[in-house]
Amino acid sequence: MAGFAGRLARCWYSGFLRSPLQVPALGLHVGGPAMQTSQKDFNNAVSQLKLLKEDPGNEVKLKLYALYKQEAARQNYVDLVSKLSASSESPSPEAPAADRKQPESDSLVVTSGDGITTIRLNRPTKKNALTTQMYHDIIAALQAASKDESPITVLTGSGDYFCSGNDLTNFTSLPAGGPEEMARSSAVLLRDFVNCFIDFPKPLVAVVNGPAVGISVTILGLFDVVYATDRATFHTPFSHLGQSPEGCSSYTFPKIMGSSKAAEMLLFGKKLTAQEACAQGLVTEVFPDSTFQKEVWARLKAYSKLPPNAMRISKQIIRDREKEKLHAVNAEESNVLRERWLSDECMNAIASFLSRKSKL
Numbered sequence: 272m273a274g275f276a277g278r279l280a281r282c283w284y285s286g287f288l289r290s291p292l293q294v295p296a297l298g299l300h301v302g303g304p305a306m307q308t309s310q311k312d313f314n315n316a317v318s319q320l321k322l323l324k325e326d327p328g329n330e331v332k333l334k335l336y337a338l339y340k341q342e343a344a345r346q347n348y349v350d351l352v353s354k355l356s357a358s359s360e361s362p363s364p365e366a367p368a369a370d371r372k373q374p375e376s377d378s379l380v381v382t383s384g385d386g387i388t389t390i391r392l393n394r395p396t397k398k399n400a401l402t403t404q405m406y407h408d409i410i411a412a413l414q415a416a417s418k419d420e421s422p423i424t425v426l427t428g429s430g431d432y433f434c435s436g437n438d439l440t441n442f443t444s445l446p447a448g449g450p451e452e453m454a455r456s457s458a459v460l461l462r463d464f465v466n467c468f469i470d471f472p473k474p475l476v477a478v479v480n481g482p483a484v485g486i487s488v489t490i491l492g493l494f495d496v497v498y499a500t501d502r503a504t505f506h507t508p509f510s511h512l513g514q515s516p517e518g519c520s521s522y523t524f525p526k527i528m529g530s531s532k533a534a535e536m537l538l539f540g541k542k543l544t545a546q547e548a549c550a551q552g553l554v555t556e557v558f559p560d561s562t563f564q565k566e567v568w569a570r571l572k573a574y575s576k577l578p579p580n581a582m583r584i585s586k587q588i589i590r591d592r593e594k595e596k597l598h599a600v601n602a603e604e605s606n607v608l609r610e611r612w613l614s615d616e617c618m619n620a621i622a623s624f625l626s627r628k629s630k631l
C-alpha cells in the first residue's frame with residue numbers, strides 16, 4: 272500500500288485538513304454551537320497533526336478523512352434541502368402516483384400507479400451516486416416490487432444524471448475490521464445487489480434520464496428494456512479507478528455488443544453516447560430529451576396493460592436459461608473486486624477523487 276500511503280499523505284497534508292467545516296448557506300458550523308466552542312481545539316488538532324513525526328498509517332488517515340468530511344452531517348443537510356425542494360415541486364403528470372411505504376432514506380423514492388412501480392434514485396446533488404444505504408434500499412424495493420400488483424417495474428433517476436455509480440465516499444467509512452472488512456462486506460453487498468437484478472421476475476425497464484457511470488451502466492445488461500434520453504452517456508471507467516467489471520458486465524457486455532466493443536468500454540473506459548449505446552444493443556431506444564419523459568411513460572403505461580402473467584412467463588423463459596451462469600459470473604466478479612478494492616491502484620484513484628484532484 273505504499274502508493275496509497277504516499278497519495279493519501281499528500282492529500283492529507285495539503286488539503287483535507289486545511290479549513291474547518293462550514294455550511295455557508297446557513298452561516299453555521301456543522302454540529303451547531305458545540306462545534307463552534309471546539310473550533311480552537313479543532314485548529315490545534317490540525318496543527319498537531321502536521322507536526323507528527325510518524326506516519327499514522329492508512330487506516331487512521333482514512334478515519335481522519337472521514338471525520339473531516341463529516342459526511343453524515345453534510346448528507347443530512349443535502350437530504351433536508353432535497354426534501355424541501357421536492358415538497359415544493361408539483362409532481363410530474365407522467366409519473367405514477369405514490370401509494371406505498373417509502374425506503375429508509377430519502378435518497379430512494381418508490382411509487383406505484385398505472386400498473387408501474389417506479390424506483391427513483393433521488394440524490395440529485397450528488398448525481399445520484401449510490402450510498403451503502405441506497406444499495407440496501409434498492410434491494411428491498413426490488414424484493415417488494417417482485418411481489419406487488421404492478422406488471423412493470425422501472426428504475427430511473429432524479430435531476431440531470433441517471434446515476435454516477437458507486438459513491439466513492441463509501442470507502443471512507445472504515446469498519447472495525449479495517450480495509451479488509453470493508454472490502455469483504457462491500458463484495459457481499461455487491462453480490463446481493465446484483466443477484467436481485469438477475470432474479471427479478473417481472474419486466475424491468477431502465478428509464479435513463481441522463482449520464483450513467485459505473486455500476487449503473489453495467490446492471491443495464493440485466494434489464495429487459497433500456498430507454499434513454501439523447502443526453503445520456505454510458506461510462507465504465509473501471510481501469511481508471513483501478514477496479515474491474517461488475518453487474519455481470521464481463522459476461523453480458525460481450526454477449527450484447529461483441530467482445531471488442533465490450534473491451535473498449537470495460538478495459539479502456541470508452542464513454543458511449545446514447546446513440547452509440549443503442550447501436551451496440553445496450554440501449555433499446557433513444558428519445559429526444561425534450562419529449563423523453565412524456566413519450567417513455569406513455570409507452571410504459573400502454574405496455575403495463577398487457578396480460579401480466581404472459582409477460583412474466585415470457586421473461587422467465589428467456590432468463591432461466593442464463594440464471595445459473597449469471598449467478599456464477601456475479602460471484603466471481605464480486606470476489607475479484609474484493610481484491611481490487613485493496614489494491615494501490617484503486618486506493619490511489621479514490622484518494623485522488625476525494626481530494627478533488629480528479630474527475631472522470
Ligand SMILES: CCCC/C=C/CC(=O)SCCNC(=O)CCNC(=O)[C@H](O)C(C)(C)COP(=O)(O)OP(=O)(O)OC[C@H]1O[C@@H](n2cnc3c(N)ncnc32)[C@H](O)[C@@H]1OP(=O)(O)O
Nearest residue numbers: 396397398400435436437438439440460461485486630631
Ligand atoms: C457495493 C459496492 C459496489 C461498487 C461497484 C461500483 C463501481 C462503480 O460504480 S465505479 C464508478 C464510480 N463513480 C465515479 O467514479 C464517478 C465520480 N464522479 C465524477 O467523476 C463526477 O462527479 C461526475 C463526472 C459524475 C460529475 O461531474 P460534475 O458534473 O462536474 O459534477 P460534480 O463532480 O461537481 O458532482 C456533484 C457532487 O456529486 C459528487 N459526486 C458525484 N459522483 C460521485 C460519486 N460517484 N461518489 C461520490 N461523490 C460523487 C461530487 O463529489 C460533487 O460533490 P460536492 O463537491 O460535495 O458538491
